[in-house]
Amino acid sequence: MIVKLGDIINGLEQLTDENLGFMNVETGEVIIVLEEELKEAEEMDESDNLTDLPEWKQENFEQLLEILEYEDDYLELPSHYEIDEYDMIEDFCYTLKDEEVREDLFAAVNEKDSIRCFKEKLYQYDLQEQWFRYKNRCYRDIAREWCEQNNINYED
DSSP states (O other): OEEEHHHHHHHHHHOOTTEEEEEETTTOOEEEEEHHHHHHHHHOOTTOOGGGSOHHHHHHHHHHHHHHHTGGGEEEOOOHHHHOHHHHHHHHHHHOSOHHHHHHHHHHHTSTTHHHHHHHHHHHTTOHHHHHHHHHHHHHHHHHHHHHHTTOEEEO
16 A cells, blocks of 8 residues: 555644554555543453443544554554754754844744744744745654555556
């Protein structure tokens, strides 16, 4: 099977510190789940009935239970922590030729609300397109590396 790298990239971009991503190795489907719900599903036993859950949660838990039961069919994507967007931002700053702009962006990253400050500086210097291209390349590299480490055939 050949998976679409774009599907993996989209999954990686959706990750936060509250969720996890998995790819079904049989279908290539990328699934994002709440870590808290996965833990709840792990604690369920056979006496628990999914119909006792609210209807909107039943489908999620069916999927979670499938991931847990058929764990060999699912590979976990790199976590939000492994991707570390702060490193991406820092590396991006190093690519900037204008020393004053670079230092201003570095200073923004060290502010209390660093991501917001960084984005404001991107707009101030009209660098948002350059940042998005850089960030997309980083995610593409992460996805490719993950596929190669897990012997997954992919297409761009």
